[in-house]
Amino acid sequence: MGSMIKVVVDAMGGDNAPEAPIKGAVDALDEISNLSIVLAGRTDDINRELGKYTYDKERISIVHADDVIGFDEPPVMAIRKKKNSSIVTGMNLVKHGDADAFVSAGSTGAILVGGQFVVGRIKGVERSPLAPLIPTAKGPALLIDCGANVDAKASHLVQFAKMGSIYMKYVAGVKNPRVAIVNIGAEEEKGNALVKATYPLLKECTDINFIGSIEARDIPKGDADVIVCEAFVGNVILKLYEGLASTLMSKIKEGLMSTVRSKMGAVLIKPALKKTLKQFDTSEQGGAPLLGLNGLVVKAHGSSGSLEIKQAIKQCLQFGEEKINEKIKENLTIE
Amino acid sequence: MGSMIKVVVDAMGGDNAPEAPIKGAVDALDEISNLSIVLAGRTDDINRELGKYTYDKERISIVHADDVIGFDEPPVMAIRKKKNSSIVTGMNLVKHGDADAFVSAGSTGAILVGGQFVVGRIKGVERSPLAPLIPTAKGPALLIDCGANVDAKASHLVQFAKMGSIYMKYVAGVKNPRVAIVNIGAEEEKGNALVKATYPLLKECTDINFIGSIEARDIPKGDADVIVCEAFVGNVILKLYEGLASTLMSKIKEGLMSTVRSKMGAVLIKPALKKTLKQFDTSEQGGAPLLGLNGLVVKAHGSSGSLEIKQAIKQCLQFGEEKINEKIKENLTIE
Numbered sequence: 001m002g003s004m005i006k007v008v009v010d011a012m013g014g015d016n017a018p019e020a021p022i023k024g025a026v027d028a029l030d031e032i033s034n035l036s037i038v039l040a041g042r043t044d045d046i047n048r049e050l051g052k053y054t055y056d057k058e059r060i061s062i063v064h065a066d067d068v069i070g071f072d073e074p075p076v077m078a079i080r081k082k083k084n085s086s087i088v089t090g091m092n093l094v095k096h097g098d099a100d101a102f103v104s105a106g107s108t109g110a111i112l113v114g115g116q117f118v119v120g121r122i123k124g125v126e127r128s129p130l131a132p133l134i135p136t137a138k139g140p141a142l143l144i145d146c147g148a149n150v151d152a153k154a155s156h157l158v159q160f161a162k163m164g165s166i167y168m169k170y171v172a173g174v175k176n177p178r179v180a181i182v183n184i185g186a187e188e189e190k191g192n193a194l195v196k197a198t199y200p201l202l203k204e205c206t207d208i209n210f211i212g213s214i215e216a217r218d219i220p221k222g223d224a225d226v227i228v229c230e231a232f233v234g235n236v237i238l239k240l241y242e243g244l245a246s247t248l249m250s251k252i253k254e255g256l257m258s259t260v261r262s263k264m265g266a267v268l269i270k271p272a273l274k275k276t277l278k279q280f281d282t283s284e285q286g287g288a289p290l291l292g293l294n295g296l297v298v299k300a301h302g303s304s305g306s307l308e309i310k311q312a313i314k315q316c317l318q319f320g321e322e323k324i325n326e327k328i329k330e331n332l333t334i335e
Numbered sequence: 336m337g338s339m340i341k342v343v344v345d346a347m348g349g350d351n352a353p354e355a356p357i358k359g360a361v362d363a364l365d366e367i368s369n370l371s372i373v374l375a376g377r378t379d380d381i382n383r384e385l386g387k388y389t390y391d392k393e394r395i396s397i398v399h400a401d402d403v404i405g406f407d408e409p410p411v412m413a414i415r416k417k418k419n420s421s422i423v424t425g426m427n428l429v430k431h432g433d434a435d436a437f438v439s440a441g442s443t444g445a446i447l448v449g450g451q452f453v454v455g456r457i458k459g460v461e462r463s464p465l466a467p468l469i470p471t472a473k474g475p476a477l478l479i480d481c482g483a484n485v486d487a488k489a490s491h492l493v494q495f496a497k498m499g500s501i502y503m504k505y506v507a508g509v510k511n512p513r514v515a516i517v518n519i520g521a522e523e524e525k526g527n528a529l530v531k532a533t534y535p536l537l538k539e540c541t542d543i544n545f546i547g548s549i550e551a552r553d554i555p556k557g558d559a560d561v562i563v564c565e566a567f568v569g570n571v572i573l574k575l576y577e578g579l580a581s582t583l584m585s586k587i588k589e590g591l592m593s594t595v596r597s598k599m600g601a602v603l604i605k606p607a608l609k610k611t612l613k614q615f616d617t618s619e620q621g622g623a624p625l626l627g628l629n630g631l632v633v634k635a636h637g638s639s640g641s642l643e644i645k646q647a648i649k650q651c652l653q654f655g656e657e658k659i660n661e662k663i664k665e666n667l668t669i670e
Contacts, residue, residue: 192485217578243552255611265603272597276590
């Protein structure tokens with residue numbers, strides 16, 4: 001086991017707070033001996049939930065935060081005004097080196113803004129991308145960037161490629177991760193101005209395994225491990241993944257209920273179908289790291305249960321033990 | 336029935352040429368009395384195929400074209416050099432007013448380039464978008480633009496919205512089609528520079544039913560009839576639709592074969608499942624019109640069979656009878 005890793009968990013963030021984050025934290029502590037947890041949020045609520053469990057009291061602490069940032073609040077304003085929110089309070093611990101990582105299932109916008117303005121970027125990192133894992137036929141791939149920073153430059157995308165490659169190698173354990181840029185054709189001369197400017201720069205990078213363009217059609221097949229794009233396109237890909245899978249499933253269910261024969265079949269296939277669909281559920285892939293910050297911030301899905309929170313905490317452990325930020329610093333300063 | 340409509344069919348285009356385009360043309364003639372067909376391609380090949388059928392010889396003719404443009408040829412070069420190709424020959428008929436429309440299952444790139452440079456744009460139309468129909472839970476929606484013209488301007492997107500709205504109203508028969516712009520959030524202030532510039536212009540249009548932003552997640556639900564975006568994003572949406580649906584399906588089939596119980600169920604659900612999946616197959620939605628040209632060009636899927644070609648020809652009929660281009664001209668010149 002490595003040295004102790006301290007993770008702050010936003011006790012108030014997400015649809016199932018405070019129950020899910022607190023149970024997730026307790027379960028993670030149970031499994032991992034070199035982990036300590038700080039719960040950020042309303043002390044009364046946290047203590048009431050904690051009372052339901054037995055856990056190692058030495059490794060858990062509470063930092064009180066009165067406010068909660070809601071999903072519908074304008075992020076910049078919320079981060080600026082709600083200094084006593086669980087998000088700002090938790091992030092401040094990471095900023096000041098009092099914790100290694102921050103996990104929240106709260107407002108994506110607030111987490112992105114807080115990451116930039118509270119935690120702050122590593123010197124030399126121009127933008128900090130949100131990089132969720134998405135399911136593919138060959139296992140999860142990192143989609144980088146899906147954040148709120150639209151209208152990116154080529155230099156940003158090159159940094160995304162490097163950070164994403166480090167993450168997939170050391171956190172996801174993929175040897176020599178295949179890095180590709182989202183494009184509308186396989187050839188180098190295809191693409192919009194941004195892709196055309198970025199492609200030759202990626203080709204020159206000796207520290208990543210750049211395999212060229214990837215068309216959106218080939219993303220679900222698993223043709224790349226790190227999928228580089230600017231945030232607008234990343235957002236479209238991530239959300240279409242969610243939307244199309246869920247619409248397709250409800251259509252299939254409708255179809256299965258359409259005849260007596262298919263209804264009988266539906267009963268028989270249910271367990272196998274459920275298992276398959278779980279593999280292709282974007283919310284099952286763990287939290288999305290916000291990379292390139294002075295500390296790690298992980299955004300868990302808003303609908304996370306305790307299991308998802310526990311997984312997100314485990315991700316932080318790997319991130320800390322592998323000293324990902326040290327590797328990012330080394331890699332982004334070498335030209 | 337209206338006046339005669341003359342459609343040129345690329346007899347050499349697509350994976351199943353010349354069989355599929357020729358059978359599709361013959362079948363369309365059979366069904367539609369005010370249709371006449373010109374088959375563009377190698378006369379010998381065409382005559383051999385035509386020999387298999389009986390049809391109204393008065394309403395079918397051949398224009399000889401020696402060359403064929405392949406799927407892997409660089410489009411601009413191919414259109415410039417292969418003046419005797421079925422695509423250039425067929426498009427020239429439309430350009431000179433000798434035919435109303437051109438249907439091809441050939442190279443998308445060549446069709447896009449040929450549309451611009453051979454057929455030419457309607458005066459006042461800045462760009463001619465490729466606008467395929469995509470399946471949604473509430474029926475097909477028009478995704479405009481999925482062409483090759485990346486890095487669009489706000490004024491282009493406004494024209495796409497207007498042309499798409501006219502198409503859905505008169506060809507697809509949707510009353511007061513809901514027009515939305517693809518965005519990464521529902522609020523007006525969200526988006527990249529292009530979307531932020533386009534949004535207020537769309538709001539000002541009194542001739543379309545602009546309903547605001549649509550997130551990619553909500554496209555498959557059928558929340559809009561005309562989905563406006565620039566071509567790079569449109570391409571990503573279209574191809575991810577194809578790729579994700581096909582990967583998901585092969586995963587589901589794999590899952591169904593995983594246990595004895597599910598195998599038995601699979602036999603029972605097969606007919607119902609097939610029907611559902613067909614509704615969600617992008618290649619089942621008919622050809623994609625290239626709008627804003629001096630005549631209609633319809634791109635059928637490369638893998639089209641005779642049924643898809645017949646459908647694409649029928650689309651042209653509707654387009655001609657409803658005088659869509661007249662409506663586009665009127666609409667895009669009024670400010």
